[in-house]
Amino acid sequence: MDLSESAAEQQFRAECRSWLEAHVPRPALPSGDTRAGFAAHLEWERTLFDARYAVVSWPREYGGREASLWEWLIFEEEYYAAGAPQRVTQNGIFLLAPTIFEFGTQEQKDYVLPKMAAGEHTWCQGWSEPNAGSDLAGIQSRATRDEAGGGWRLSGQKTWTTRGAFCTHLFGLFRSDPEAERHRGLTYFLVALDQPGITVRPVERLDGDEGFAEVFFDDVFVPDADVLGEPNEGWAVAMATTGSERGLTLRSPGRFMATARRLIELARTRTDELDETRRDRLVSAWIDAEAYRWQTFWTVTRAAQGMKSGAESSMVKVFWSELDIELHELALDLLGRHAELLDGDDAAWMKGYEFALAGPIYAGTNEIQRNVIAERVLGLPRK
Amino acid sequence: MHFAFTDEQLALRDATRDLLTKECTPAHVRDAWTNAAGRVPGLWEQLDAMGVVGLLAPEATGGLGLDFVDLVLVLEETGRHAVPEPIVETAAYGAPLVGRAGVTIAASEWYVPWADSADVIFTAAGRFERAGVTLVPHPSVDGARRLFEVQGTATAVDGDGVLAAYDRGVCGIAAQQCGLADRMLQLTADYVRERRQFGVPVGSFQAVKHHLANARIALEFARPLVYRAAASIAAEHPDTSVHVSMAKSKADAAALQTARVALQCHGAIGYTTEYDLHLYLKRSWALARSWGDAAFHRGRVSRAIL
Numbered sequence: 001m002d003l004s005e006s007a008a009e010q011q012f013r014a015e016c017r018s019w020l021e022a023h024v025p026r027p028a029l030p031s032g033d034t035r036a037g038f039a040a041h042l043e044w045e046r047t048l049f050d051a052r053y054a055v056v057s058w059p060r061e062y063g064g065r066e067a068s069l070w071e072w073l074i075f076e077e078e079y080y081a082a083g084a085p086q087r088v089t090q091n092g093i094f095l096l097a098p099t100i101f102e103f104g105t106q107e108q109k110d111y112v113l114p115k116m117a118a119g120e121h122t123w124c125q126g127w128s129e130p131n132a133g134s135d136l137a138g139i140q141s142r143a144t145r146d147e148a149g150g151g152w153r154l155s156g157q158k159t160w161t162t163r164g165a166f167c168t169h170l171f172g173l174f175r176s177d178p179e180a181e182r183h184r185g186l187t188y189f190l191v192a193l194d195q196p197g198i199t200v201r202p203v204e205r206l207d208g209d210e211g212f213a214e215v216f217f218d219d220v221f222v223p224d225a226d227v228l229g230e231p232n233e234g235w236a237v238a239m240a241t242t243g244s245e246r247g248l249t250l251r252s253p254g255r256f257m258a259t260a261r262r263l264i265e266l267a268r269t270r271t272d273e274l275d276e277t278r279r280d281r282l283v284s285a286w287i288d289a290e291a292y293r294w295q296t297f298w299t300v301t302r303a304a305q306g307m308k309s310g311a312e313s314s315m316v317k318v319f320w321s322e323l324d325i326e327l328h329e330l331a332l333d334l335l336g337r338h339a340e341l342l343d344g345d346d347a348a349w350m351k352g353y354e355f356a357l358a359g360p361i362y363a364g365t366n367e368i369q370r371n372v373i374a375e376r377v378l379g380l381p382r383k
Numbered sequence: 384m385h386f387a388f389t390d391e392q393l394a395l396r397d398a399t400r401d402l403l404t405k406e407c408t409p410a411h412v413r414d415a416w417t418n419a420a421g422r423v424p425g426l427w428e429q430l431d432a433m434g435v436v437g438l439l440a441p442e443a444t445g446g447l448g449l450d451f452v453d454l455v456l457v458l459e460e461t462g463r464h465a466v467p468e469p470i471v472e473t474a475a476y477g478a479p480l481v482g483r484a485g486v487t488i489a490a491s492e493w494y495v496p497w498a499d500s501a502d503v504i505f506t507a508a509g510r511f512e513r514a515g516v517t518l519v520p521h522p523s524v525d526g527a528r529r530l531f532e533v534q535g536t537a538t539a540v541d542g543d544g545v546l547a548a549y550d551r552g553v554c555g556i557a558a559q560q561c562g563l564a565d566r567m568l569q570l571t572a573d574y575v576r577e578r579r580q581f582g583v584p585v586g587s588f589q590a591v592k593h594h595l596a597n598a599r600i601a602l603e604f605a606r607p608l609v610y611r612a613a614a615s616i617a618a619e620h621p622d623t624s625v626h627v628s629m630a631k632s633k634a635d636a637a638a639l640q641t642a643r644v645a646l647q648c649h650g651a652i653g654y655t656t657e658y659d660l661h662l663y664l665k666r667s668w669a670l671a672r673s674w675g676d677a678a679f680h681r682g683r684v685s686r687a688i689l
Contacts, residue, residue: 001385001386001387001388001389001452001610001614001617002384002385003384003385003386003611003614003615003618004384005384006384009384070384264688264689267689268689279685279689280678280681280685282685282689283681283682283684283685283688283689284632284681286684286688287608287629287632287633287681287684288604288633290608290629291604291605291607291608291629291633292604294386294607294608294610294611295603295604295606295607297384297386297607298386298387298606298607298610300384300386301384301385301386301387302387305387312603315596315599315600315603315604318596318600319600319603319604367589367593369596370589370592370593370596370597371589371592371593371596373592373596373599373600374586374591374592374593374595374596374599375592377596377599378568378572378595378596378599379572379576380572380575380576380584380586380587380591380592380595381576381583381584381586381587382587383583383587
């Protein structure tokens with residue numbers, strides 16, 4: 001057991017820190033879940049890409065710097081500690097990209113990854129449908145074979161598509177064999193959104209941003225080259241993506257450590273509101289953020305030794321989503337009558353709270369995750 | 384960064400688990416509730432022969448001269464088996480403090496478990512030699528923890544040494560709480576797989592699943608803090624006390640939550656002393672208020688961060 005950072009890692013941390021200090025936009029950008037904010041965030045993504053900070057863990061040929069998992073964690077810690085912008089490209093670089101690295105053809109890697117890294121193509125996720133949320137295998141949107149065209153024709157509706165109104169591309173699951181059993185007969189498609197037959201309708205989220213969209217498909221052609229993995233085997237491919245969504249790659253501990261630090265700074269300026277109960281909650285939340293960090297280090301050590309994680313990602317997802325809410329609730333309690341204000345420096349806490357509340361819902365509700373933990377970690381019967 | 388145990392450390396844990404699975408069964412723990420010594424006859428000698436008792440003591444005195452990272456998994460196993468022996472007090476707290484192996488040590492702020500079979504006793508008042516004290520017995524809710532108030536003349540102990548020893552003891556108790564939580568979870572998962580009501584295993588009900596999933600999550604995030612605190616102890620990290628307090632706070636919470644859930648998911652069978660669960664429940668209740676409870680330890684963290 002060696003819990004120290006190597007000289008090279010310390011050097012990398014110092015480089016990240018000084019670059020971020022010099023480049024993080026001030027004042028903070030408007031929300032990336034609005035049209036204007038999204039454009040501003042894409043400029044920031046370009047700045048990251050040009051300095052090879054957009055996708056640090058990727059191979060050099062795709063714009064990365066081949067950072068180890070440890071270096072990636074360091075980058076994330078520094079990124080969020082610096083108060084740098086949200087990553088509007090995250091569903092591409094953290095969810096789709098790991099799946100492409102695992103299942104993609106060489107052509108798909110060469111075409112999709114560099115444009116994704118540069119923010120030229122932005123990706124949203126086409127999972128949920130009006131009648132398929134937690135029950136993802138219940139999707140009804142169809143892919144019909146077009147033998148003459150050498151591809152598939154998509155019809156149906158996706159919904160709750162985050163940043164769907166602003167993104168250029170969508171990755172999603174469609175039912176390609178209606179005769180097959182629920183989890184079979186699904187195919188994973190990569191779809192450009194600017195083509196005939198696609199209609200995108202923005203949907204206002206709880207926080208007032210147009211961060212959601214409904215995406216309608218009416219006989220949309222997709223060539224065979226844009227199927228990820230094998231036709232009718234999309235479920236396994238999609239599970240790789242959801243594993244990334246629940247676990248480490250989307251929610252590195254750096255985020256929550258940064259929020260916890262800001263919360264402590266807030267508490268120092270709001271001592272009148274910091275009674276014994278809140279002080280104890282604050283310390284508990286801090287300890288939880290530390291616990292999340294060290295559980296991550298534990299997991300990453302295992303990953304570095306080549307061990308795969310499975311249902312553990314469900315425990316991680318429940319933990320970070322509830323921690324995020326507690327951190328923000330505490331901040332609102334400390335802000336007292338100022339909490340509801342949508343102007344001023346502290347308004348970010350209410351915005352953050354609204355965002356945190358989505359955590360236990362997306363990427364599979366926490367109730368579903370608890371079933372997974374009970375069944376796959378503790379071995380309880382499904383029925 | 385490498386946050387994992389070595390093969391040797393895991394092998395020592397496995398050897399300890401194997402020994403305790405045979406020599407510290409629930410029947411042995413029950414026997415300790417009623418026998419004269421309040422301990423498992425012969426177990427201490429076997430643990431000592433393995434080197435576990437003197438693991439931190441200098442080699443020249445008969446110890447192994449190893450560090451706390453080598454010890455922490457062993458202590459977790461002693462929790463898993465509810466070992467009724469002063470193992471944390473001797474191996475973690477006392478052996479480095481007295482500077483040698485071969486001394487049985489009891490320690491607690493006030494009510495000292497197993498003080499009657501110790502050579503040396505530490506309390507908030509200082510150090511006592513067993514020969515010179517009067518022991519006033521008190522029964523514990525955990526019948527395998529015989530408690531004593533210690534009356535006599537204490538000698539003062541060096542402050543820094545005592546603080547470091549205290550942190551080792553706290554971390555040892557936190558490790559035991561993790562072992563206890565794991566044992567209670569396992570017992571309960573096994574039970575709800577078998578127990579049938581309404582024609583199905585009760586473990587198929589979501590209400591039961593979610594209770595147990597929550598307990599499993601609590602353990603998942605307590606353990607790394609305990610192992611990290613162990614590493615800080617071994618490395619004499621300047622913030623060791625804070626790391627140890629985080630560990631105790633989370634480990635107590637995990638053990639107490641698991642205890643509640645384990646009892647609830649067992650139903651009435653768990654509410655009997657005929658069934659083994661109570662041996663672990665009661666140990667976790669006792670340890671949660673020993674060596675500083677979770678609120679006390681959050682207070683130590685609070686002073687460091689606020």
